[in-house]
Amino acid sequence: MTDSFDQITSASNPLIKQLRGLERKKNRNETGLFLAEGARLIEQALAQGWEIETLVISNSGADRDYVRALCKQATSTGARVVQVPDRLAGSIARKDNPQAVIAAIRQRDLALTDLDQNDPGLWIGLYECRDPGNLGTILRTADCAGAAGVILIEQCCDPYSVEAVRASMGSLFDVRLARTDFASFNAWRREAGLAMVAASVNGNTQHDGVDFVQPSLILMGNEQAGLPPAVEAACDTLCLIPMRGGADSLNLAQATAIMLYEGWRQRGFA
Amino acid sequence: MTDSFDQITSASNPLIKQLRGLERKKNRNETGLFLAEGARLIEQALAQGWEIETLVISNSGADRDYVRALCKQATSTGARVVQVPDRLAGSIARKDNPQAVIAAIRQRDLALTDLDQNDPGLWIGLYECRDPGNLGTILRTADCAGAAGVILIEQCCDPYSVEAVRASMGSLFDVRLARTDFASFNAWRREAGLAMVAASVNGNTQHDGVDFVQPSLILMGNEQAGLPPAVEAACDTLCLIPMRGGADSLNLAQATAIMLYEGWRQRGFA
Numbered sequence: 001m002t003d004s005f006d007q008i009t010s011a012s013n014p015l016i017k018q019l020r021g022l023e024r025k026k027n028r029n030e031t032g033l034f035l036a037e038g039a040r041l042i043e044q045a046l047a048q049g050w051e052i053e054t055l056v057i058s059n060s061g062a063d064r065d066y067v068r069a070l071c072k073q074a075t076s077t078g079a080r081v082v083q084v085p086d087r088l089a090g091s092i093a094r095k096d097n098p099q100a101v102i103a104a105i106r107q108r109d110l111a112l113t114d115l116d117q118n119d120p121g122l123w124i125g126l127y128e129c130r131d132p133g134n135l136g137t138i139l140r141t142a143d144c145a146g147a148a149g150v151i152l153i154e155q156c157c158d159p160y161s162v163e164a165v166r167a168s169m170g171s172l173f174d175v176r177l178a179r180t181d182f183a184s185f186n187a188w189r190r191e192a193g194l195a196m197v198a199a200s201v202n203g204n205t206q207h208d209g210v211d212f213v214q215p216s217l218i219l220m221g222n223e224q225a226g227l228p229p230a231v232e233a234a235c236d237t238l239c240l241i242p243m244r245g246g247a248d249s250l251n252l253a254q255a256t257a258i259m260l261y262e263g264w265r266q267r268g269f270a
Numbered sequence: 271m272t273d274s275f276d277q278i279t280s281a282s283n284p285l286i287k288q289l290r291g292l293e294r295k296k297n298r299n300e301t302g303l304f305l306a307e308g309a310r311l312i313e314q315a316l317a318q319g320w321e322i323e324t325l326v327i328s329n330s331g332a333d334r335d336y337v338r339a340l341c342k343q344a345t346s347t348g349a350r351v352v353q354v355p356d357r358l359a360g361s362i363a364r365k366d367n368p369q370a371v372i373a374a375i376r377q378r379d380l381a382l383t384d385l386d387q388n389d390p391g392l393w394i395g396l397y398e399c400r401d402p403g404n405l406g407t408i409l410r411t412a413d414c415a416g417a418a419g420v421i422l423i424e425q426c427c428d429p430y431s432v433e434a435v436r437a438s439m440g441s442l443f444d445v446r447l448a449r450t451d452f453a454s455f456n457a458w459r460r461e462a463g464l465a466m467v468a469a470s471v472n473g474n475t476q477h478d479g480v481d482f483v484q485p486s487l488i489l490m491g492n493e494q495a496g497l498p499p500a501v502e503a504a505c506d507t508l509c510l511i512p513m514r515g516g517a518d519s520l521n522l523a524q525a526t527a528i529m530l531y532e533g534w535r536q537r538g539f540a
Contacts, residue, residue, distance in 0.1 A: 133403075141524050146514035169518060208535050241531075242539040244416035248439060254411050254527040257520075261511075261528045262535070265478050269512040 005057070005071070005081040011088060019056065019092045019104055025158050032107050034160035035092070038099040039066050042074075044170040051106040052079040058089035061100020070101060079103075094162075107160055110179040112151065117192035119176075121148030122263045123217040125185060125196075127231060129252065130223055132157045136167025137253040138220075139175050143168075145260045149176035151217075153185050186234055189217050195236045198227055199259055201249075203240030210239050212263035220259070223252050275327070275341070275351040281358060289326065289362045289374055295428050302377050304430035305362070308369040309336050312344075314440040321376040322349040328359035331370020340371055349373075364432075377430055380449040382421065387462035389446075391418030392533045393487040394526065395455060395466075397497055402427045404493065406437025407523040409445050413438075415530045419446035421487075423455050456504055459487050465506045468497055469529055471519075473510030480509050482533035490529070493522050 008016060021027040022035045033053055036042055055074045061067045062083050071081045089098040124147055129135050135157055142150050165172055189196055197210050198219040219235060221227035232238055241258055278286060291297035292305045303323055306312055325344045331337045332353050341351045359368040394417055399405050405427055412420050435442055459466055467480050468489040491497035502508055511528055
C-alpha cells in the first residue's frame, strides 16, 4: 500500500514553473528557495534541519522504498509532496535523466553573527569567488577537513545555485556559511582573534611555513584577480603556494584544499 | 596591412562540420584531432611543439595584433588558417561568446614508453578517472607541482575532450601524459623502481606519514568506486587522507592535489 500525493502533469502548472525558475538567481532571491536533487542530498538537508518546502518525486521513482521513506520524513516536517511525470522532473532539473527526487528548500540567512567565533577549527574566507563549481567543491573540502566555516566576502557567486549545490555534494547543508562585506568580515575576525592568512602571488612565506596552529582564517582571492591590495594589506600573513616555473596558477578550489590540509596537518589532523 | 586567409561563411562547409564534430570522442579518434580555444592555450601548444592542423579566427578577432601574431606563427609551422563569422566560431566552440581563435590540434600518442623513467619528480596514476573536469584540473595541478607525468590507467575519460582541455588551462600541452592498461603500467613502474602509493579508504597510514622522498607514484582511483581490490593489493602503501566523521569524501581532483602537495612538501618543494 502506498500513500497518494498530488499529481501534476502539466508543464504550465504554476508550481512547476516556479520550480523551473529556481535555476535563476533572481527567482531564488525572490522566493527564498533553491533546488537540491537526489535522495542522498535531501536526506542530508533534513538531517541538518533545513526546511523542505516542496518535494518532487518522479513517476518512475515513486514506488521505490527510499523515495517513500523520504516522502514520509519530508511531509512530517511540513513539506508538500507532488508526483510528476519523469519528463517534468527532467525539465525542473534540466537534464534528461533526472534524480527520482528533487526538493525546493528554504534558504538560510547566512548572517555573520550566526557563526560561532569560538569554534576552534580553521576558517575559510572566499573573496569574490565567482565560479559556483569552485564554491561547491570548497564547501565539500571544508566539510571533509572539519573547517569551522566558510565566509563569502563581497560579490561571490550564489551558494544556492544548482551548480554549487551539486558540486558541494550535500556539504552545503553541513558547513557553516556566512556572507558579508569585507569591512564587517575583517572586524569579525579581529574580534574572534583570528590570524588572517592569505594565499597570494605576493606572498613571501611558503604556505607550509605559516603557523596554522594559532587560531587562523585562510583567505582566498578571486579566480582571476586574486585579492585587491587593500585586502592584502589587512592580512597578517601573505603566503605562497609553491609552483614550478612554467605553470600559470592553481585552480582556486585546488589551492584552497592545499592550504586547508596543510593547516590541518600542522594541527595533527585533530 | 593584413594577410588574407581563406574565408568560410557556410555552416555546411565540410571543414566546419569536421571541427564541430570534434566535440565527440568518436570523431576525435577517427581524425586524430582535438580542439583548443583561446590564444593563451594555443600559444602554449605551439611553444611545446604540438602540431596545429587548422587555426580558426573569428571576424571580430581577425584584426587584433595577438591574433595576427598567432596566425603568422601557426602558418609557419604548417597550419591552415581560416577566417569565419563569429556565429560559426560560436558553433564550433558551442558557446555564445567564443574566443577569437580556436585550433584543431593533432593528438599525441600517449605511449607509456615515451615517458622518462628517470624523471625524479612525483608521478601520478589515475585509475579509471571518468570526469574530464577532474582530469583537466589534475593536469593543471600536476603542472604546477612539477610532477614527472600523469598516467591514465584502464578506462579513463578522454584527455582531449573539450572539457578536459578547458579545465587543464593549457597544462595538457606541458604535462607528460600516457595511457595504458594496469598490467603494463604496473610492470613499467616496477622497472622504474617507483613505490606505488594509493589513496584509499582502506588505507592504514595517514597520507602525511608516507615517505614520498623515495621515488614514488601516487595512484588515485575512480570517482565512485575507488580502486579494485587486485589493484590495491599491488600497491606498496595504501594511505588515508584524514576526513572528519560526517563528510562523505573528497572530490578526486582535490584529493590528488592534497597527496601531490604533501609529497612535494616532504621533498622541500625542490
